Amino acid sequence: MRFRDRAVAGLTTLLLPFAALVGLATPAEAATSATATYAKTQDWGTGFEGKWTIKNTGTTSISSWTVEWDFPSGTSVTSAWEADVTGSGTHWTAKNKSYNGTLAPGASVSFGFNGAGSGSPSGCKLNGASCDGGSVPGDNPPSAPGKPTASDITNTSVKLSWTAATDDNGIKNYDVLRDGTKVATVTGTSYSDTGLTAGTDYSYAVQARDSADQTGPVSSSVAVRTTGGSTDPTPSPGGKVKLGYFTEWGVYGRNYHVKNLVTSGSASKITHINYAFGNVKNGQCVVDDTYAAYDKAYTADQSVDGVADTWDQPLRGNFNQLRKLKAKYPNIKVLYSFGGWTYSGGFGQAAQNPAAFAESCHKVLNDPRWADVFDGIDIDWEYPNACGLTCDTSGAAAFKNLMSALRGKFGTSKLVTAAITADGSSGGKIDAADYGGAAQYIDWYNVMTYDYFGAWAAQGPTAPHSPLTSYSGIPTAGFNSDAAIQKLKGKGVPAGKLLLGIGFYGRGWTGVTQSAPGGTATGPAAGTYEQGIEDYKVLKTSCPATGTIAGTAYAHCGSNWWSYDTPSTIAGKMTWAKNQGLGGAFFWEFSGDTAGGELVSAINSGLQ
Structure with missing residues (x-):
């Protein structure tokens, strides 16, 4: 990416085959x-x-x-x-x-x-x-039960069922967990939970107990929303990751706040938010804009829950609004993303002492003022052992070592993810770092399958910035989503740990006479915040799409040529992602969408 407002361009669990x-x-x-x-x-x-x-x-x-x-x-x-x-x-x-x-x-x-x-x-x-663990020597605890499935959902109840756990001496019963708290113990593999609140989000999981009263690991959780309530019921997020980046600085010129996720309808259609960006200084994680992060006061009409901040409350700003959002939508997990195009220069020093870096990040996320806000950490290093805004020479193992240290520090209590390059060319950025070896430590990769082409090549040729596949005349071989995903799979990264990246913006040139891709240009097209880039919400009316190439829309209007994703092309990309077995999709970033969140809706619908 060539601008500050971007997360570098991929839900599966981190766990490798489970040991008893x-x-x-x-x-x-x-x-x-x-x-x-x-x-x-x-x-x-x-x-x-x-x-x-x-x-x-x-x-x-x-x-x-x-x-x-x-x-x-x-x-x-x-x-x-x-x-x-x-x-x-x-x-x-x-x-x-x-x-x-x-x-x-x-x-x-x-x-x-x-x-x-x-x-x-x-x-x-x-x-x-x-140590009296109450177990018989050689008696292993049970396995995890299957992920519950929900049925017969009403305003006040839901029926849950799951596949049985296994145990060498037999299963005694199952604990049913609602939002992490045990609500029942049953001997069978189904349970009906009643007395719920209409129009409310819940999360359910189950845990088996054997005859020695040993409990096994908790199953994967299923999100459920009861029907009814004061607003129309919204679909549960489903099994795929649907993640969006929320920019810290968006509260200024863009006037985009956490409440916009609610008013747009986007909050009910996502599973995760990456808060961007924390900085990396002196080899350590630090909060960047402290005013926007935890000091900016919100009035009642600006706040997620309609309650105004007070001058003496311990936490305000984006962090407090995210806390309120999670209370309203309990299924949403929030990760703190560090780095990005502008702040990636600090990772080289961090790589010299990964343990100290991990310790500093753990300290930031677990600050008692906002420890409940963040469910994990995202590392956006652009790019390990390669060039971004600056060139890194930390070596091919540096990224793996950093991710290993983070996993070691955070354990399994937090998500650990990374936004990584989507350069699928031979000898390109994917080949520069050990992404395959680091995969064992991460929950998923946000593969930045966008910004392949843009007006930094001022004279063109014009090309879609986010091609799904290669096409005849593509300016650079390997610069497409399919090439990146296949290369990462070939390096041993499980498909389920890869998320497909979507840009909620377009990239464009001016001085273009040819409608089809491959034309010449005289420079970048004008943009609201930066030359050569514009939000989808603007482009959909100012320069409507006139064609598609490699799964991405393009538009020729006057002398300008833009490429961007639309609800239609996103639907095609989500179908491709499901066919590839990917863990889901992510996007950069919320404020580029329409007021009604039509691109988020397309991702949500496409991954169902």
Whole structure:
């Protein structure tokens, strides 16, 4: 991309094939009346991610906890979070942090770590006593049940059903979770939830329990919206990621605010928002425009919930409006995106100390003023080991190392994603970094399948900036969505971890006499904010589409030539994305759409 208002150009889970949960305990009387159980939550061959869960099973509070265990030779802890972990030979000790040592009766806490090797822990001790996990040696917890399906949705109820979990000694029952809270325990594989509120969004998941009362991993969740309510019911987001970028600076000249997502109808048709951009300074994540982010005051009519900000409230600005949006639309997840075209120069220094960078990002996202706002982090590095606004020489492994550090720091509690190049040419930007190797650490890639061609080539030839496929006369081989997606698949990136990028804007030239692509020009066409670029909401009437090429619309009006996506071409691209098995689609960015959100609607409908 050649301008600041762009996220570089791709829902699947990060988890690799699941390793069985292991309860490490022998029946014993624990002096602290507590248990410690272990789970291997990821395994990537040369290493793994582990998690310990400590639960107070007694009747009095615990003020601190220490978990000890042994690994076989060749297996070790490489990083940890939510506990201070130290090792001596093959023996490992984890102590609580200052903020998570106290456990009330019935409460539990978890900490995680990344490990090298393939061994399993043994000899577990909790506060000096045996870890009594309540499990029989060799008895593995159950698998995750299937993702629930919803049916018979009414104003106040929904019927849920799911495929059974498996267990070596049999399933005892299932916990049904609504918005993360258990609402029922059932012995079968269906449940009808009643007493709901009309016109309201809910999220459901289920978790199996075996005969030893061990719980397995939680299933994938399904979003449900009850019928009725004060507004017309809106469709549930479905199984694909539908993600849009919200720009921090859009609240100024563009006058686009979080409330516009509601008034346009877009909020009910998306699953994720990337808030752009945080800056990368001195190798660390930092908030960029603090006024727009968390200080700008909103009046009642500007606010998502119709309530005005007060001078003394602890959080205002975009962050507070996003919090209100999530309360209104609980299915939406918000990620904080760092970098972008302008701020990617800081990633080179970050790559020199990935752990410190990850620590700084974790600190920003978990600031107590807005820790509930962000569900993950998005890295928009333009471009690792290649040239963007500046040229990076960090090496092919730098991007993978950075993503590994972020996953290690955030664990599985947050989404970790990245916006990446869509340069599918031979020896191009996709080949410059180890995107295949880094895929194990990310939930998905936002593949920036736009800005292939534009008026930075002032004399042309005119070409669609977001071609889906190649075509006769395309100026550069490999500069199209299909080439990028196939190259990434060839490098081992699962199709489900790739999102197709859509631009809510057009790129154009002036001085053009030829209607078909391939004509000459004299320079960039005039744009509202920058030469050579214009929002879709303007172009749809100022220069209506006159043809299509490679799945993208183009328009010749007067001496100007523009290319951009329309609801029709987006529908075609979404069909292609589904046929390719992609995880969904994303777009740059909300303010380019019409007041009624017609492009967002096209993405939503196309991915159903």
